Amino acid sequence: MNKTLVAGLLAFALAGCASSQPEQPFTLTLAHINDTHSHFDPSDARLTLNNKAVYTRLGGFPRLLTYANQLRDQAAATDQALLFLHGGDAWQGTGYFKLYEGAMNADMLSQLKLDGMALGNHEFDLDNAHLAAFINGLDFPVLAANLDASRDPSLQDAENLTPYVLYAFNGSKKKRIKSVDEAGKQPVVAVMGLVLEDMANIAPNVGQVRFAQEVKSAQQTVNTLKEQGVKHIVAVTHLGLDRDRRLAEKVNGIDVIVGGHSHSLLGDFSELGWAQGEPYARQFTNPDGYGTTCVVQAGQFAQAMGQVAVTFTKDGRVAGCEGGNTLLADNQFYNDIRRGDKQQLSKAQQQQVIEAINEQPNITLVPEDATMRAYIDEQYRPALLSAYGDVIGHVPLTLKHTRVPEAGQASKVAPLVAASQLYWANTPEVQAVTGRRADFSLVAAGSVRNSLEPGALKEGHVSLELLPFANPISLVSLTGHQVAGLLLETINSAMGAKAHSGKFPYGAGLRYAFNETSRGRGYLARIEYLHQGQWQRIDPNASYQVVLTGYHASGNDGWNSVYQAQQVLTDRIDLAYVQDKLVSFPVARLSKNEQGAIEVHYIDQALDCQETAVECGTDARAFIEYVQDRRPMLTALPESGVTLKRL
Missing domain, CATH: 3.60.21.10 (Metallo-dependent phosphatases)
Known part of the structure; x- marks a missing residue:
């Protein structure tokens, strides 16, 4: 100002004033x-x-x-x-x-x-x-x-x-x-x-x-x-x-x-x-x-x-x-x-x-x-500095996180987070537990909390700052039609000038083009996924294994299409470490309680992230392992996977 x-x-x-309510301005x-x-x-x-x-x-x-x-x-x-x-x-x-x-x-x-x-x-x-x-x-x-x-x-x-x-x-x-x-x-x-x-x-x-x-x-x-x-x-x-x-x-x-x-x-x-x-x-x-x-x-x-x-x-x-x-x-x-x-x-x-x-x-x-x-x-x-742990890689140039692409510039960080979760879900260790191969991943822009600045990247930069919510990674089956509905829902609700932009979806192994037709509204011109090295159109009737955080896999934060797909029955599994061993927690269905909160009904043992022996933050672990294994010199991916044509 x-x-x-x-x-x-x-x-x-x-x-001055003459009563309990002032008479003067x-x-x-x-x-x-x-x-x-x-x-x-x-x-x-x-x-x-x-x-x-x-x-x-x-x-x-x-x-x-x-x-x-x-x-x-x-x-x-x-x-x-x-x-x-x-x-x-x-x-x-x-x-x-x-x-x-x-x-x-x-x-x-x-x-x-x-x-x-x-x-x-x-x-x-x-x-x-x-x-x-x-x-x-x-x-x-x-x-x-x-x-x-x-x-x-x-x-x-x-x-x-x-x-x-x-x-x-x-x-x-x-x-x-x-x-x-x-x-x-x-x-x-x-x-x-x-x-x-x-x-x-x-x-x-x-x-x-x-x-x-x-x-x-x-x-x-x-x-x-x-x-x-x-x-x-x-x-x-x-x-x-x-x-x-x-x-x-x-x-x-x-x-x-x-x-x-x-x-x-x-x-x-x-x-x-x-x-x-x-x-x-x-x-x-x-x-x-x-x-x-x-x-x-x-x-x-x-x-x-x-x-x-x-x-x-x-x-x-x-x-x-x-x-x-x-x-x-x-x-x-x-x-x-x-x-x-x-x-x-x-x-x-x-x-x-x-x-x-x-x-x-x-x-x-x-x-x-x-x-x-x-x-x-x-x-x-002092405790903060000691908690950051080991160096896992280096960031040579600023990687800016933008929730909704601006002037053609999408987030440089959210696609990397999505790529890390898809990579992790398909590692031999994880596949040995899930018995599945993931097709693509989706990440909400709001779950990524900051940009990455040049310098050494430590474990704490990821688990304490970038992905601080300690979310488990989930695998869930969604049809091509449900994926398209989810994208439309989250893009439209995130693009308005005063909208909650944290809903905006980024992905890995998936790319889409969205054309705005009116302020904060539009249509999907293209949705493709990467299959055996080739980009193919999403089949509305086919079923795909989608990687999400447990939070968004439940439909929280306005990802309602995912919730609706699991109200009756789901094959979803949540992944967390129990006493340092990766464990799969199968989900039967989702519901809402009297207050409108989404509840997850597990088939066997429920996943309780408050238990001391349970480590739910597989989202952060996935990013840490991805950087260590694949991208120790962490630069932006060649493309964000998002083509957004604004009016």
Whole structure:
């Protein structure tokens, strides 16, 4: 955002008031982050400045803390109201989460001094006992108005999990209150949370938690707050940009939606060589035709922070909503992603880059908070570094992971992941257990968590970062017709500007061409698979052995066609190691429980990935073995297998 904008927006005077609801206009500034995914350390980044590529690092929690404290100081100096919110998905993403299972997240998030956080889908990646410990370890509330945990033994007593929270403001000073009556003449802001209504289909371990409809629950909560006399309502959500817009257009009374889930960096970053996102702080008209709702989101991985100033009329309507996302950059720049001494820019070149950054409205140089940096380095980082294990190969050039192909450029990483799983499934060791030969593999873009940077590739880079979910690999029979249906379903649902792009399918031993006919819609022009070294058209009536992760083999994350194919009967097998021995777990069928969560019914012994002797992460093991055996110098495959013709 414009570097003078925060000061200008915070300069609105907060006048006195004559009742429990302020009679004078009120301005609230919201600082916000989302989808931080355990990126406590900064991320490597490529920027284009003055038509030249430069490399630096962005974000990380010590940098977030510095910037948040700057905003707090500015709010205090101008006596303005400020809240700092998180749009959910703090879990997963780096080796820190694999090692500390949410405990480090609770520690670091609390140090940021947040005022509230939405519950993301990845917060359900472990069991609810871990989630309860995480929630109870935070010093700020976790918000979810459409969640019922009353039947869940782990979460039913989590007092820090609440539908909404109320804050009363006296200038820049805020106080958490239980009712509007406590506020007296001070303006009150309610922050309510919303989680995915289809959480049970997306998250692997929801326990006995139930999820209600987003729009219906939101309107009911708003009505309850209005009846209490609350004029100003903020929704912190983990729904994705498309559903946030639907919420704004279907619900009366929400003033601002601070979102997450779709990793949307709103604003125009094309001058930095990044994409031009949708506009920041767009306002949508409520169904009553009277009120408006402002929608914001701040990208991913703790790289940026959003700031929006919302000015209200005397009767509590939104009069203005302005702000932007700001990338938080280091002050050291390089001409190569390796970022070594030889690649560092000269002092004169560094100064030119700094001057160019100072001219940009949506990036700023921010030092790391020294205390937090030292704390991470002393308390957590040593274990992370030792956990990375042996070198398995080398990456000579950056392999960028792009979820949905952009400008003809598909992911360089997802096809390698798919190739590793097909290779592994057809090794003699695995075939001796399965008795099958796999025809091709399919991988969802969202299951691949990052790009691969130049340098040594260690086991931990794969199991802790690239493929951190410890998924078993599955083999399942699908007809050509079912494969085509799956591709159409996942491509169409992943391509919209505000869609969940993690559903997008990549493959190995399979290639397809898709032609877009309207925005986010199209048809398959070709589907082929590699048979005995020759590409052949998929036969709609033929049956194929398809390699998938167990998560997507169950139809999770919107891969519904796979679920539908296995409701009555399946020949699927899941593969995991038990006491270091590869074991096949045959599946009989799939079903859904009362909450809509998909359940796997095994023929004999069930696969329990929580057992200490069981290693379910065959997806990561497959990639490690593939690199060691076939591609120790890891470069991109000659083709991605995806031909995508966009309008």
